[in-house]
Amino acid sequence: MSAFFYGLGTGFSLLLAIGAQNAFVLKQGLKQQYMFWVALICAVSDSILIFGGISGFSQIIRQFPQIPLIAQYAGALFLFAYGLRSFYQAIYQNAALTPSQLEPESWIKIIGMCLAFTWLNPHVYLDTMLLIGSISTQFSPSIGLFSVGAILASWLFFFSLAYGARLLLPIFQLPLSWKILDAVIGLVMWGIALRLIWH
Numbered sequence: 001m002s003a004f005f006y007g008l009g010t011g012f013s014l015l016l017a018i019g020a021q022n023a024f025v026l027k028q029g030l031k032q033q034y035m036f037w038v039a040l041i042c043a044v045s046d047s048i049l050i051f052g053g054i055s056g057f058s059q060i061i062r063q064f065p066q067i068p069l070i071a072q073y074a075g076a077l078f079l080f081a082y083g084l085r086s087f088y089q090a091i092y093q094n095a096a097l098t099p100s101q102l103e104p105e106s107w108i109k110i111i112g113m114c115l116a117f118t119w120l121n122p123h124v125y126l127d128t129m130l131l132i133g134s135i136s137t138q139f140s141p142s143i144g145l146f147s148v149g150a151i152l153a154s155w156l157f158f159f160s161l162a163y164g165a166r167l168l169l170p171i172f173q174l175p176l177s178w179k180i181l182d183a184v185i186g187l188v189m190w191g192i193a194l195r196l197i198w199h
Contacts, residue, residue, distance in 0.1 A: 019123075020082075024114065050151050083189030086183070087182070
């Protein structure tokens, strides 16, 4: 079972860093909107990417480096636009927002944004696929257990983040808390966008 736990630990270690996708999942959890679908899309997408990395798709990326390159610039543009939206909300949003008072955004819009945060992130291809794919070769006799552990980490993480965000709701009864969150998310988005451009 060591391969399983090693996969679980590897998966969590890659997910715990604060990134654009995690910030988006956290905010949807705080807004109590489409948490299940957002967590499901992130977990399924991660499962596909992890399976692809372990099954050798990383070799395709090495042969076609334009795949992460396209994602790099498209992702930077998307993150810059979303960061700008977050800064706008931080400046002009003054009301204390509670989930019951929030007008739900379009389901299609949220799903589209979730997919963009996942698939327009070149680090998903370079880090998750290449890194997990490389590490998995150490467990060739038990590579199945390793992959199950890494995939399970994604499911546990995203659903815990989406549904666990409600524990922070008392803090976000204050308008200032939402302003700070939006400002932090904007900084995270722009920071990642700049890192993508100047990587």
